[in-house]
Amino acid sequence: xxxxxxxxxxxxxxxxxxxxxxxxxxxxxxxxxxxxxxxxxxxxxxxxxxxxxxxxxxxxxxxxxxxxxxxxxxxxxxxxxxxxxxxxxxxxxxxxxxxxxxxxxxxxxxxxxxxxxxxxxxxxxxxxxxxxxxxxxxxxxxxxxxxxxxxxxxxxxxxxxxxxxxxxxxxxxxxxxxxxxxxxxxxxxxxxxxxxxxxxxxxxxxxxxxxxxxxxxxxxxxxxxxxxxxxxxxxxxxxxxxxxxxxxxxxxxxxxxxxxxxxxxxxxxxxxxxxxxxxxxxxxxxxxxxxxxxxxxxxxxxxxxxxxxxxxxxxxxx
Amino acid sequence: xxxxxxxxxxxxxxxxxxxxxxxxxxxxxxxxxxxxxxxxxxxxxxxxxxxxxxxxxxxxxxxxxxxxxxxxxxxxxxxxxxxxxxxxxxxxxxxxxxxxxxxxxxxxxxxxxxxxxxxxxxxxxxxxxxxxxxxxxxxxxxxxxxxxxxxxxxxxxxxxxxxxxxxxxxxxxxxxxxxxxxxxxxxxxxxxxxxxxxxxxxxxxxxxxxxxxxxxxxxxxxxxxxxxxxxxxxxxxxxxxxxxxxxxxxxxxxxxxxxxxxxxxxxxxxxxxxxxxxxxxxxxxxxxxxxxxxxxxxxxxxxxxxxxxxxxxxxxxxxxxxxxxxxxxxxxxxxxxxxxxxxxxxxxxxxxxxxxxxxxxxxxxxxxxxxxxxxxxxxxxxxxxxxxxxxxxxxxxxxxxxxxxxxxxxxxxxxxxxxxxxxxxxxxxxxxxxxxxxxxxxxxxxxxxxxxxxxxxxxxxxxxxxxxxxxxxxxxxxxxxxxxxxxxxxxxxxxxxxxxx
Numbered sequence: 125x126x127x128x129x130x131x132x133x134x135x136x137x138x139x140x141x142x143x144x145x146x147x148x149x150x151x152x153x154x155x156x157x158x159x160x161x162x163x164x165x166x167x168x169x170x171x172x173x174x175x176x177x178x179x180x181x182x183x184x185x186x187x188x189x190x191x192x193x194x195x196x197x198x199x200x201x202x203x204x205x206x207x208x209x210x211x212x213x214x215x216x217x218x219x220x221x222x223x224x225x226x227x228x229x230x231x232x233x234x235x236x237x238x239x240x241x242x243x244x245x246x247x248x249x250x251x252x253x254x255x256x257x258x259x260x261x262x263x264x265x266x267x268x269x270x271x272x273x274x275x276x277x278x279x280x281x282x283x284x285x286x287x288x289x290x291x292x293x294x295x296x297x298x299x300x301x302x303x304x305x306x307x308x309x310x311x312x313x314x315x316x317x318x319x320x321x322x323x324x325x326x327x328x329x330x331x332x333x334x335x336x337x338x339x340x341x342x343x344x345x346x347x348x349x350x351x352x353x354x355x356x357x358x359x360x361x362x363x364x365x366x367x368x369x370x371x372x373x374x375x376x377x378x379x380x381x382x383x384x385x386x387x388x389x390x391x392x393x394x395x396x397x398x399x400x401x402x403x404x405x406x407x408x409x410x411x412x413x414x415x416x417x418x419x420x421x422x423x424x425x426x427x428x429x430x431x432x433x434x435x436x437x438x439x440x441x442x
Numbered sequence: 443x444x445x446x447x448x449x450x451x452x453x454x455x456x457x458x459x460x461x462x463x464x465x466x467x468x469x470x471x472x473x474x475x476x477x478x479x480x481x482x483x484x485x486x487x488x489x490x491x492x493x494x495x496x497x498x499x500x501x502x503x504x505x506x507x508x509x510x511x512x513x514x515x516x517x518x519x520x521x522x523x524x525x526x527x528x529x530x531x532x533x534x535x536x537x538x539x540x541x542x543x544x545x546x547x548x549x550x551x552x553x554x555x556x557x558x559x560x561x562x563x564x565x566x567x568x569x570x571x572x573x574x575x576x577x578x579x580x581x582x583x584x585x586x587x588x589x590x591x592x593x594x595x596x597x598x599x600x601x602x603x604x605x606x607x608x609x610x611x612x613x614x615x616x617x618x619x620x621x622x623x624x625x626x627x628x629x630x631x632x633x634x635x636x637x638x639x640x641x642x643x644x645x646x647x648x649x650x651x652x653x654x655x656x657x658x659x660x661x662x663x664x665x666x667x668x669x670x671x672x673x674x675x676x677x678x679x680x681x682x683x684x685x686x687x688x689x690x691x692x693x694x695x696x697x698x699x700x701x702x703x704x705x706x707x708x709x710x711x712x713x714x715x716x717x718x719x720x721x722x723x724x725x726x727x728x729x730x731x732x733x734x735x736x737x738x739x740x741x742x743x744x745x746x747x748x749x750x751x752x753x754x755x756x757x758x759x760x761x762x763x764x765x766x767x768x769x770x771x772x773x774x775x776x777x778x779x780x781x782x783x784x785x786x787x788x789x790x791x792x793x794x795x796x797x798x799x800x801x802x803x804x805x806x807x808x809x810x811x812x813x814x815x816x817x818x819x820x821x822x823x824x825x826x827x828x829x830x831x832x833x834x835x836x837x838x839x840x841x842x843x844x845x846x847x848x849x850x851x852x853x854x855x856x857x858x859x860x861x862x863x864x865x866x867x868x869x870x871x872x873x874x875x876x877x878x879x880x881x882x883x884x885x886x887x888x889x890x891x892x893x894x895x896x897x898x899x900x901x902x903x904x905x906x907x908x909x910x911x912x913x914x915x916x917x918x919x920x921x922x923x924x925x926x927x928x929x930x931x932x933x934x935x936x937x938x939x940x941x942x943x
Contacts, residue, residue: 312814312816313812313813313814314805314808314809314814316814317798317805317814320798321791321798321802324791325787325790325792328782328788328790329791329802330750330769330770331748331750331780331782331789332770332802332856333770333771333773333774333775333803334802334805335769392791392793393793
């Protein structure tokens with residue numbers, strides 16, 4: 125009798141395990157809502173999505189990098205640099221499309237640079253992008269100086285980060301679009317399959333005739349693109365560009381979202397959808413603790429503990 | 443006399459493959475036991491159980507009469523079982539002395555390493571076993587045979603009572619082999635039991651007292667070496683069925699130089715310090731096998747034909763045109779396909795599905811604009827699985843869950859849909875069961891008859907004898923002989939492989 129119920133729980137556990145994260149998200153939402161009914165209001169839920177949009181965009185765009193066994197530490201400064209480039213484009217009275225493309229291309233260029241160091245010089249990604257982190261921060265400081273640059277009387281640009289469309293913040297639409305495109309790329313294009321193949325066995329992919337370097341350049345460029353897009357949205361949201369935006373720790377929040385989602389930091393196993401779950405999970409935890417007035421120091425500790433527990437759990441399953 | 447080590451009814455089952463079945467095996471102190479069998483016969487499973495690397499499904503291991511813990515490598519080492527592998531397990535940039543005591547240096551107070559005690563203990567060991575080694579030499583600077591001695595000494599320092607040597611002579615010259623055998627005899631005199639695994643039967647006859655022959659996961663025979671001769675051993679190793687098959691294969695028509703059309707021509711290919719002046723022609727419609735000892739640089743040579751490595755000098759022609767491949771991509775565009783030696787490290791995406799792995803060399807075919815057509819990929823995978831009779835025929839299965847033979851079929855199969863004009867395979871049937879082996883041979887013959895030029899690197903002479911239309915021999919980076927497969931004098935080839943003049 126006892127053994128039977130044990131195997132039944134075991135079986136249930138095994139079947140639920142792949143869905144652990146969505147279940148955890150639902151449990152958290154229910155828990156926070158009981159503790160504080162205000163949690164479940166539409167405003168709050170929309171607020172969560174809006175808040176996670178920046179990290180979410182960067183995390184979905186960094187998923188491929190991590191799936192290939194790499195990492196991109198340079199997203200913070202790229203975010204700042206893209207805001208500054210867009211600011212100067214606005215100063216020059218360029219059309220909005222050029223302003224946005226200017227900011228984005230700054231990110232893509234940094235990404236290509238990262239990819240080139242990793243692919244052609246063969247440096248470990250953590251070292252390569254640590255170098256870029258510093259180089260880009262320095263560049264942003266040279267370009268922007270130490271002062272805040274106010275973005276005033278630019279309604280079109282301001283709409284990107286602060287506007288509303290059909291009652292929802294516009295940045296949510298951008299996040300959704302990025303997520304949909306990245307899911308599509310992963311599931312329905314050759315690049316998606318190649319990313320998984322390189323992460324699983326880079327050597328085998330090379331010996332199957334694939335241009336691994338091109339794949340690497342592409343995934344780092346996508347990550348740079350995501351960071352730049354986040355930078356544009358942020359500068360638009362807060363009406364300023366500043367060289368020190370995306371402070372130290374931004375990249376860790378992004379990486380945490382990807383790995384909590386269940387993408388292996390060693391490469392191979394992973395998906396954009398999992399990253400989105402990781403993003404929302406951390407978003408719900410953050411907002412819930414805010415709404416319950418948990419002191420910030422306790423929040424930090426709780427967040428760190430949750431990340432470790434989540435990873436230990438997913439390692440057990442793997 | 444009580445055996446030092448005894449395994450009883452050892453069985454290891456992987457999925458539906460029995461790697462080892464009810465093996466009972468005992469070795470006495472001072473005995474040198476030869477362990478032979480073709481690839482996949484179960485030798486390495488048996489060894490892994492004895493060293494604790496693998497937990498048997500059934501059975502027990504006793505050491506000097508006491509039950510030993512199973513699947514516990516450290517426990518086995520502490521009980522005196524040591525294993526010396528073909529590839530060195532030493533820290534190459536450290537000294538001999540440091541290597542001997544690696545990870546368990548004697549210490550004085552404050553955790554400081556007690557160097558003088560280490561040195562004294564090592565000296566005593568050297569003297570007791572009459573081994574001549576410079577304790578301060580850096581390991582990487584020593585010749586290979588000396589490195590083996592360091593490994594042996596390391597085992598002795600742990601009071602090893604059983605030393606397993608797994609293909610210990612793969613990297614050694616014949617003089618060095620003789621030296622190693624002297625060491626083995628010295629160990630025997632000191633009462634150490636040695637389990638000696640080798641494909642080279644001459645070594646078994648030279649150094650072993652007794653020989654255990656394995657086939658298809660079972661122990662087939664056990665006898666004193668003086669009671670058997672070479673052909674009896676070979677016969678027991680390959681078994682009636684395979685012996686008949688290879689007999690039949692021997693009568694099968696060979697096609698040396700195939701259709702007579704030269705597909706690939708290597709002229710004085712050289713990679714300095716690796717291989718030199720390798721010249722040969724590969725014809726359409728033939729299977730050319732290149733055999734030799736492990737370490738004879740065959741792998742390194744064929745890699746340059748595929749563009750994954752470069753050669754320094756010489757020329758390579760495909761269809762009469764000089765080519766220099768700087769990447770596999772370029773070689774593939776000229777119709778070259780390549781199955782690497784190590785399917786786990788270089789061949790397969792283990793976590794990905796069979797369908798995905800089968801599609802790896804032909805992704806461009808499933809492109810519809812920017813989209814990858816999963817449906818046509820699945821369809822083409824289904825056909826490949828059917829053609830290659832991969833079991834189970836389920837394309838969604840991760841490759842890591844397949845048996846070795848089926849994994850290898852996936853690896854071969856992913857090139858089939860490209861109908862390669864030149865197909866290079868490096869050790870295509872290592873660790874593959876007999877049935878899958880025959881199927882892979884059938885695929886290769888089919889490709890050959892279709893007109894492909896096939897180059898197979900193989901250390902398995904049985905394999906070479908079975909499929910080769912022509913046989914090349916490589917020794918220490920040189921292609922030293924070339925024979926037609928239909929009239930190949932196998933004993934002569936065996937001598938050539940060993941580097942005999």
